[in-house]
Amino acid sequence: MPTPEELADRVRACELRLHELESHADADIAAAARRRLVAETADADLETIGEYTFEAAAAEPNVENMVGAVQVPLGVAGPVTIDGGALSGDRYLPLATTEGALVASVNRGCSVLEAAGGASARVTKTGMTRAPAFKTSGIVESEALAGWVRDNEDRLAAAAESTTNHGELTDVTPYVVGNNVYLRFRYDTKDAMGMNMATIATGEACELIEAETDASLVALSGNLCTDKKPAAINAIEGRGRSVTADVRIPEDVVEERLHTTPDAVAEINTRKNLVGSAKAGSLGFNAHVANVVAAMFLATGQDEAQVVEGANAITTAEVTADGDLYVSVSIASLEVGTVGGGTKLPTQAEGLDVLGVRGGGDPAGDNADGLAEAIATGALAGELSLLAALGSRHLSSAHADLGR
Ligand SMILES: CC(C)(COP(=O)([O-])OP(=O)([O-])OC[C@H]1O[C@@H](n2cnc3c(N)ncnc32)[C@H](O)[C@@H]1OP(=O)([O-])[O-])[C@@H](O)C(=O)NCCC(=O)NCCSC(=O)C[C@@](C)(O)CC(=O)[O-]
Numbered sequence: 001m002p003t004p005e006e007l008a009d010r011v012r013a014c015e016l017r018l019h020e021l022e023s024h025a026d027a028d029i030a031a032a033a034r035r036r037l038v039a040e041t042a043d044a045d046l047e048t049i050g051e052y053t054f055e056a057a058a059a060e061p062n063v064e065n066m067v068g069a070v071q072v073p074l075g076v077a078g079p080v081t082i083d084g085g086a087l088s089g090d091r092y093l094p095l096a097t098t099e100g101a102l103v104a105s106v107n108r109g110c111s112v113l114e115a116a117g118g119a120s121a122r123v124t125k126t127g128m129t130r131a132p133a134f135k136t137s138g139i140v141e142s143e144a145l146a147g148w149v150r151d152n153e154d155r156l157a158a159a160a161e162s163t164t165n166h167g168e169l170t171d172v173t174p175y176v177v178g179n180n181v182y183l184r185f186r187y188d189t190k191d192a193m194g195m196n197m198a199t200i201a202t203g204e205a206c207e208l209i210e211a212e213t214d215a216s217l218v219a220l221s222g223n224l225c226t227d228k229k230p231a232a233i234n235a236i237e238g239r240g241r242s243v244t245a246d247v248r249i250p251e252d253v254v255e256e257r258l259h260t261t262p263d264a265v266a267e268i269n270t271r272k273n274l275v276g277s278a279k280a281g282s283l284g285f286n287a288h289v290a291n292v293v294a295a296m297f298l299a300t301g302q303d304e305a306q307v308v309e310g311a312n313a314i315t316t317a318e319v320t321a322d323g324d325l326y327v328s329v330s331i332a333s334l335e336v337g338t339v340g341g342g343t344k345l346p347t348q349a350e351g352l353d354v355l356g357v358r359g360g361g362d363p364a365g366d367n368a369d370g371l372a373e374a375i376a377t378g379a380l381a382g383e384l385s386l387l388a389a390l391g392s393r394h395l396s397s398a399h400a401d402l403g404r
Pocket residue numbers: 101102103104105106107108109111257258259287288291382385386389394395398399402
């Protein structure tokens with residue numbers, strides 16, 4: 001086995017390319033060799049980046065040109081009682097973040113949820129989408145293609161599902177724009193977030209379409225999916241899991257633990273999260289759902305670029321007839337999995353263990369539903385705490401005390 005320095009020398013001599021080192025040494029030595037080369041070029045010390053605790057080989061499906069690992073501090077909020085469709089009982093919520101005051105805020109929110117008897121959570125819609133773009137000769141052929149798709153959903157399902165043991169095609173919706181046709185395939189991907197699964201399955205279905213119609217495939221992803229970009233279609237139609245968490249909090253709990261009133265929280269929610277967001281043209285009618293989505297995504301091995309879709313959330317708050325505070329958070333497009341992607345990495349798998357949702361669920365899909373419910377509960381806690389901090393005018397002092 002060559003040493004890192006010997007491998008680095010061979011790259012310097014142009015005998016090997018930077019991404020070929022794993023073919024000549026184990027993954028840890030390859031990473032060490034790359035670190036040397038990068039440190040030399042950047043004139044930087046990368047010692048801490050090299051102090052990772054898992055075997056580099058474990059990350060081979062997740063990263064290329066590995067040089068080490070970035071460590072993000074991990075905190076927990078809770079425990080909080082969740083009455084979910086898939087997840088029930090007390091859970092600590094794992095949150096990986098560098099934003100001081102965030103975990104404290106979610107923790108305070110969880111303590112309020114506890115004092116109110118816990119949160120309820122349910123997944124209301126499931127489906128990962130992929131929408132290839134087809135080119136036709138014009139509207140006559142576009143309309144014919146849309147018709148062919150509607151008449152042949154069974155054949156498309158058979159082709160798509162031939163590539164997966166778990167995935168099920170649930171719907172194909174055509175969208176026509178002149179000589180462009182976008183077919184939005186939707187799959188139940190069970191416990192997988194499902195982007196690889198849906199992409200591979202859709203590729204197979206596209207071969208059938210090209211064989212049977214005159215349309216030609218331009219791109220397997222035509223952006224109407226929509227992955228990793230802000231898009232109203234996800235906020236309206238959902239993508240991944242559509243999930244809601246809610247709670248009803250007695251007035252005295254709001255006053256004692258949040259230093260504000262149900263009226264103040266409801267008014268701030270309307271003027272900030274609803275009217276303010278509408279005026280801004282935002283898709284996120286919430287305060288900071290992305291904070292919890294991002295922190296729990298990092299902690300549990302989700303695809304962090306999909307925080308974009310995870311921020312498509314609406315927070316509602318109202319005072320009930322007997323003066324309590326009702327608050328809900330509905331995330332329209334939360335793309336989560338408990339198998340595949342980054343979920344197998346050792347620290348991320350332990351993050352899933354904190355919630356009790358590592359791996360495949362029984363029945364399949366239950367663990368990913370449970371993860372979605374836990375994230376929605378964390379988002380609810382975060383919304384409550386931040387809305388209350390705005391009500392009690394504690395936002396800037398909280399961040400001055402904890403975040404600097
Ligand atoms: C900071 C607090 C919680 C203080 O809140 P407080 O009520 O003054 O604190 P407290 O000392 O009375 O403690 C209350 C509870 O908070 C928790 N707590 C308190 N301190 C800690 C700590 N060190 N570590 C862990 N948990 C903590 C804990 O649950 C504690 O209960 P206890 O366990 O003691 O019975 C509150 O002021 C707060 O939540 N502020 C809001 C901060 C926040 O939500 N920041 C989020 C990021 S803001 C942002 O990124 C987005 C933004 C704002 O730009 C979006 C927008 O435009 O809206």
